[in-house]
Amino acid sequence: MPGTRLTQGIAALAILFVAMAVATDGEIPLFIGISLLWVIAARSILFDRACRTVTGSLGVERSLDRHLILEMNTTRIATTVTLAVPPRVAVAVREILPPGIFLHQGTLDAEVTGTEVQVPLEIPLTYEIMAKVHGTLKFPGISLRIADRFFAREILLTAPGFGGTEILVQPRPDFETSRRQSEFGTREIEKSAFITGLGIRGFREYSAGDDLRQIDWKLSAKHEKLLIREYMGIMRQSPLLIIDLPDRGVPYDPRAFHRMVRGVAGSVEHSIRSNGHAAYLLISGVNILAMVSEEKHVLVALANLRDNLHPVDRSSHAYRVLNRRDLRMRIRMLRAGGPAEIPPEIEAFRRALLLRYESHLKDSSLPLFYGQVARALSLFNREEIIIFSLLEGDVSHVRAITAIADTMKARVSLRTGGQDSFRFLPRDGLLWERVEALP
Amino acid sequence: MNQGTLHLLLVLLFGGLLGAALPVSPLWYLIPPLFIAFLAVMVAGRRVGDPEFLVLCIGELLVVVSGTGLSLSILPLQCLLIGVILAELHLLAGRKDVAWFGVYTLGASASLALILGIRNVLVSGIITGVFLLCIFFGLTVREHEQQRVLAGGSS
Numbered sequence: 390m391p392g393t394r395l396t397q398g399i400a401a402l403a404i405l406f407v408a409m410a411v412a413t414d415g416e417i418p419l420f421i422g423i424s425l426l427w428v429i430a431a432r433s434i435l436f437d438r439a440c441r442t443v444t445g446s447l448g449v450e451r452s453l454d455r456h457l458i459l460e461m462n463t464t465r466i467a468t469t470v471t472l473a474v475p476p477r478v479a480v481a482v483r484e485i486l487p488p489g490i491f492l493h494q495g496t497l498d499a500e501v502t503g504t505e506v507q508v509p510l511e512i513p514l515t516y517e518i519m520a521k522v523h524g525t526l527k528f529p530g531i532s533l534r535i536a537d538r539f540f541a542r543e544i545l546l547t548a549p550g551f552g553g554t555e556i557l558v559q560p561r562p563d564f565e566t567s568r569r570q571s572e573f574g575t576r577e578i579e580k581s582a583f584i585t586g587l588g589i590r591g592f593r594e595y596s597a598g599d600d601l602r603q604i605d606w607k608l609s610a611k612h613e614k615l616l617i618r619e620y621m622g623i624m625r626q627s628p629l630l631i632i633d634l635p636d637r638g639v640p641y642d643p644r645a646f647h648r649m650v651r652g653v654a655g656s657v658e659h660s661i662r663s664n665g666h667a668a669y670l671l672i673s674g675v676n677i678l679a680m681v682s683e684e685k686h687v688l689v690a691l692a693n694l695r696d697n698l699h700p701v702d703r704s705s706h707a708y709r710v711l712n713r714r715d716l717r718m719r720i721r722m723l724r725a726g727g728p729a730e731i732p733p734e735i736e737a738f739r740r741a742l743l744l745r746y747e748s749h750l751k752d753s754s755l756p757l758f759y760g761q762v763a764r765a766l767s768l769f770n771r772e773e774i775i776i777f778s779l780l781e782g783d784v785s786h787v788r789a790i791t792a793i794a795d796t797m798k799a800r801v802s803l804r805t806g807g808q809d810s811f812r813f814l815p816r817d818g819l820l821w822e823r824v825e826a827l828p
Numbered sequence: 829m830n831q832g833t834l835h836l837l838l839v840l841l842f843g844g845l846l847g848a849a850l851p852v853s854p855l856w857y858l859i860p861p862l863f864i865a866f867l868a869v870m871v872a873g874r875r876v877g878d879p880e881f882l883v884l885c886i887g888e889l890l891v892v893v894s895g896t897g898l899s900l901s902i903l904p905l906q907c908l909l910i911g912v913i914l915a916e917l918h919l920l921a922g923r924k925d926v927a928w929f930g931v932y933t934l935g936a937s938a939s940l941a942l943i944l945g946i947r948n949v950l951v952s953g954i955i956t957g958v959f960l961l962c963i964f965f966g967l968t969v970r971e972h973e974q975q976r977v978l979a980g981g982s983s
Contacts, residue, residue, distance in 0.1 A: 390971055398881040402888065407953060414949050417895055417902065420940055421888055423956045424906050427935040430963045435928045437967055444978055476922050505922065538917050542971070548980040 396539045399425050432539040439475040440535050440542060446473035446509060449531055451554045459591050460523045460561040463493045468514040474503030481534040482512050489522030520558040528554045559592050588621040627664035629771040630656055631790060633778035634673040637700040641781050649806035650698045653777050654691060661687050668769055673701045675758035675786045680765060707785040712792050716750050763793050774801045835915035842908040849894035858893045862886060884913050903940055907933050
């Protein structure tokens with residue numbers, strides 16, 4: 390057993406005295422050398438007894454949060470080591486991880502020192518591991534480092550009582566082409582569901598009753614056991630809520646705004662409860678304020694809305710700009726002309742207006758807001774859009790959103806808290822599926 | 829007994845025995861400065877680190893210079909010195925530690941009796957060495973066996 394520096398020093402001193410005794414034929418150095426060797430011998434007997442006390446009282450209990458995990462995923466492990474430690478003996482416990490498993494969080498080591506009152510001590514080790522290889526992995530056991538002032542010893546405990554806990558790591562579908570597909574108003578989620586998608590979220594061992602068509606034959610041949618594919622679950626896409634906040638500098642109806650806020654909160658909550666998440670875009674005129682692509686917690690979403698749903702100062706204004714679709718429509722109307730006999734001054738105004746519209750249409754540059762909205766809508770990729778707006782004053786930004794959504798084949802509906810909810814009906818050239826007045 | 833009190837008592841006993849050896853030792857003039865150095869290292873060394881080994885070295889020098897020849901008087905000096913070192917390390921607190929100190933005293937007494945009986949350095953050295961080697965060999969075999977069982981081998 391390896392000695393500490395003190396033991397090594399005593400041994401060196403003892404050898405020095407013995408050598409001196411042999412060289413000088415001195416009995417006193419011989420006695421001193423031998424008595425020092427007796428110190429080491431007696432302490433080593435005591436240390437051996439301490440080691441036996443520790444290992445004889447040792448118990449290891451290991452519990453895993455999950456015995457089956459996906460490759461590169463983590464799981465929490467709680468190991469409790471029970472042992473009796475003799476007085477003034479230090480014991481360091483270390484958990485040994487199987488190859489391919491790495492410590493993600495927590496610690497694998499703990500150290501205790503024995504006291505005069507020798508009672509069994511419980512050492513808890515709680516940590517998180519990450520599996521970087523797949524297969525059945527077995528925990529080998531623990532290692533102990535027992536030390537006193539004279540000796541230190543490392544003991545590897547890999548007997549079945551100290552290790553043997555198994556964890557099954559399923560392979561990741563890394564070589565699958567696509568995951569989380571999102572189409573036909575639905576999206577794929579990494580959960581099992583009655584209706585499954587096309588993406589693969591993992592593999593697991595075949596059990597009786599599984600669909601034979603889901604067996605992955607290549608992977609099964611590689612691992613020499615039947616593995617089946619687990620497909621993604623399908624969940625309905627939530628609609629995108631676009632909330633148009635009023636301008637602080639322009640008078641607005643507070644009761645209508647209150648109704649709108651209530652409607653927004655209800656829609657967000659309903660979206661999270663029924664679809665698992667909500668997506669919303671906060672705008673004020675042509676100013677984009679905030680974008681939340683996936684909020685899963687009702688309380689967080691409502692707190693966020695409570696902080697943000699207030700009238701804001703608009704830094705940019707649209708000045709009732711017409712979008713290209715409206716321009717074309719108006720040009721067509723003006724070209725069609727009116728009644729046969731119209732006063733010349735009205736005819737001159739019609740021609741001037743036509744010229745102005747045509748020159749605007751030739752200008753190919755698009756307002757910045759169009760690009761921002763187009764990018765945001767393509768990011769959300771929703772098939773249903775609900776716009777909440779008071780429709781006070783300039784509503785050209787609402788028209789712009791509608792036009793962009795239409796090019797993306799998204800259904801748009803408008804909810805307004807104002808009383809005059811039906812003033813923007815399809816006859817006005819807007820393509821909303823329905824306009825609802827909020828109660 | 830309190831560890832500090834025991835330590836002080838052992839140091840005083842060791843000093844008393846050295847004082848008794850002063851009139852008979854031919855190197856008596858070395859005893860007082862060495863004993864002062866012994867005490868100084870013991871007190872000052874605690875602030876620096878672990879002074880035990882240095883204290884042991886100076887103590888062994890004191891044991892050597894205090895004796896006129898090998899006699900039974902060297903045994904209590906040597907045992908007290910080891911006792912002082914162990915008390916310094918707080919290793920004389922439990923019943924097992926005291927029992928171990930008894931084992932050590934017995935071993936040292938047997939070695940002294942052997943050396944005094946045979947009066948030959950080489951022979952007595954070889955006999956004691958073989959005996960100690962047997963102890964170390966036995967402990968190593970036990971350790972190996974224990975490691976094998978704990979690693980999952982059959983007992």
